[in-house]
Amino acid sequence: MDLFSNLATGFGVALTLQNLAFALGGVFIGTLIGVLPGLGPVPAIAMLLPSIYTLDPTAALIMLAGVYYGAQYGGSTTAILINLPGESSSIVTAIDGYQMARKGRAGAALAAAGLGSFFAGCVGTLVLAAFAPALAGIAFAFGPAEYAALMLLGLIGAVVLASGAVMKAVGMVLLGLLLGQINTDPLSGVERFSFGIPELTDGLGFVAVAMGLFGFGEIIGNLNRPPESREVFTRDVKNLWPTREDFRQAMPAVLRGTALGSLLGVLPGGGAILASFVSYTLEKRVSKTPERFGHGAIEGVAGPESANNAAAQTSFIPMLTLGIPPNPVMALMIGAMVVMGITPGPKVMVENPDLFWGLIASMWIGNLMLIILNLPFIGIWVKLLTVPYRFLFPSIVCFCVIGLYTLSNNNFDIYLAGVFAVIGFAFIKLRCEAGPLLLGMVLGPMLEENLRRTLLVSRGDWSVLLTRPISGTLIAIAVVMLVAALLPAIRKRRDNAFRD
Numbered sequence: 001m002d003l004f005s006n007l008a009t010g011f012g013v014a015l016t017l018q019n020l021a022f023a024l025g026g027v028f029i030g031t032l033i034g035v036l037p038g039l040g041p042v043p044a045i046a047m048l049l050p051s052i053y054t055l056d057p058t059a060a061l062i063m064l065a066g067v068y069y070g071a072q073y074g075g076s077t078t079a080i081l082i083n084l085p086g087e088s089s090s091i092v093t094a095i096d097g098y099q100m101a102r103k104g105r106a107g108a109a110l111a112a113a114g115l116g117s118f119f120a121g122c123v124g125t126l127v128l129a130a131f132a133p134a135l136a137g138i139a140f141a142f143g144p145a146e147y148a149a150l151m152l153l154g155l156i157g158a159v160v161l162a163s164g165a166v167m168k169a170v171g172m173v174l175l176g177l178l179l180g181q182i183n184t185d186p187l188s189g190v191e192r193f194s195f196g197i198p199e200l201t202d203g204l205g206f207v208a209v210a211m212g213l214f215g216f217g218e219i220i221g222n223l224n225r226p227p228e229s230r231e232v233f234t235r236d237v238k239n240l241w242p243t244r245e246d247f248r249q250a251m252p253a254v255l256r257g258t259a260l261g262s263l264l265g266v267l268p269g270g271g272a273i274l275a276s277f278v279s280y281t282l283e284k285r286v287s288k289t290p291e292r293f294g295h296g297a298i299e300g301v302a303g304p305e306s307a308n309n310a311a312a313q314t315s316f317i318p319m320l321t322l323g324i325p326p327n328p329v330m331a332l333m334i335g336a337m338v339v340m341g342i343t344p345g346p347k348v349m350v351e352n353p354d355l356f357w358g359l360i361a362s363m364w365i366g367n368l369m370l371i372i373l374n375l376p377f378i379g380i381w382v383k384l385l386t387v388p389y390r391f392l393f394p395s396i397v398c399f400c401v402i403g404l405y406t407l408s409n410n411n412f413d414i415y416l417a418g419v420f421a422v423i424g425f426a427f428i429k430l431r432c433e434a435g436p437l438l439l440g441m442v443l444g445p446m447l448e449e450n451l452r453r454t455l456l457v458s459r460g461d462w463s464v465l466l467t468r469p470i471s472g473t474l475i476a477i478a479v480v481m482l483v484a485a486l487l488p489a490i491r492k493r494r495d496n497a498f499r500d
Contacts, residue, residue: 006357007129013358014365019059026063027366030070031373035078041071042435043218045332046210047400049339057340058355062362064336068329069121069312069363073370076113076305080106092280096293096300103296108242112250112298113305114374120258120306121367124313127262129360133349135321142346144453145464149471149478151447154324156478158436169436176440179204186449199412206335208404209441212417213434214328215400217424219393224425246298253283253303261310266317266326279307313363320356321346324443328435331442
């Protein structure tokens with residue numbers, strides 16, 4: 001009964017006119033960002049962070065969450081129509097979705113992606129509502145040692161499940177940890193690595209770093225590509241409703257993809273990309289006709305799209321209940337909560353129940369809005385694909401610069417974002433994923449604070465991390481994950497998986 005009463009509270013918050021407007025705005029922006037090639041939810045949320053300071057925290061988080069799962073929907077449109085994923089988790093969708101479009105079945109592919117995403121999003125939100133309170137209750141038993149071990153597990157997970165080489169991911173996490181040390185020591189009050197620059201005494205601006213790495217860096221990367229790879233052409237979209245045979249083939253894939261995504265979305269560093277890949281691999285293996293995959297199999301569209309949307313919903317579980325971001329988007333969400341004065345973790349449910357349950361309820365409403373935005377108005381999104389990128393990027397840059405300046409009315413944030421834009425572009429050229437760096441930068445100060453508290457209480461005894469049951473178990477899991485990732489056979493399969 002508590003679940004239903006809590007959901008009633010949540011819907012009471014989410015159905016207010018203000019929050020409905022922000023939910024609609026979030027899913028609209030998310031769909032737009034997902035449709036436009038080369039962008040994604042991380043740069044989109046990074047660009048929106050400067051605009052949330054004056055908003056109500058609940059409305060702001062509802063909007064940012066809508067951007068995230070809206071981008072999962074929108075990314076499938078370009079993947080299916082022009083073989084260019086608008087969002088990284090839609091890479092797998094392009095394999096069979098584009099082949100369906102070439103055969104004149106783009107409408108069926110888009111409908112399978114949209115309906116599968118809607119079902120998975122609703123189920124993922126139900127999982128979030130059911131299991132988040134229990135996990136938050138367990139989290140109240142956490143002390144500094146347990147939190148330190150949990151954050152270590154998050155960092156190891158970001159390394160193991162990041163795309164690309166393991167050592168590159170390790171390097172990015174370490175760089176993020178070092179950047180997180182640029183601040184004032186929380187215990188002694190001594191400035192660290194500020195080099196006499198007053199703006200650095202409170203640490204690197206999270207919004208400026210995120211916008212530089214993911215926003216400006218992606219823009220520079222897109223400008224570096226040939227125009228023909230950015231300015232694309234569209235196809236006619238007809239017969240949006242799938243046939244009975246399409247439903248028969250797609251429904252089992254949707255169910256399996258939803259289950260996989262709900263599970264994998266909780267993993268640190270996993271999220272939508274891993275879920276969509278695993279779903280496609282599973283569908284190909286259980287199919288009686290695996291030779292159809294790669295040539296227009298509707299299961300290859302419905303399964304991965306369901307998986308990445310379910311993962312998008314359940315990735316909120318560790319963020320809301322433990323204060324641990326499982327992916328870069330959730331790291332940005334935690335950053336948004338911090339700048340609005342909300343401490344992420346299990347106390348959110350107790351101290352801000354309207355925010356917690358209002359955000360969960362808004363996800364059901366947002367998923368319904370996305371069906372309306374994606375299927376009946378698909379022609380509008382198709383038209384957007386014809387807008388030349390040379391007209392898009394100046395307006396995006398202008399919006400970002402204005403937003404950065406309004407953070408503190410200081411040019412320093414703009415200069416900082418410019419520096420990290422160059423760094424972000426270098427990461428793209430070197431094939432280094434910037435997500436682990438952001439996770440390291442967010443989790444690093446929290447790991448340091450809890451680790452130092454643990455050592456103060458234990459009088460410098462490091463063994464307390466291993467002798468306490470919960471922290472010892474979490475550290476053991478982290479070690480097993482890291483060792484497994486470094487084994488030659490597993491490492492080779494992992495690299496091949498992300499390369500494919």
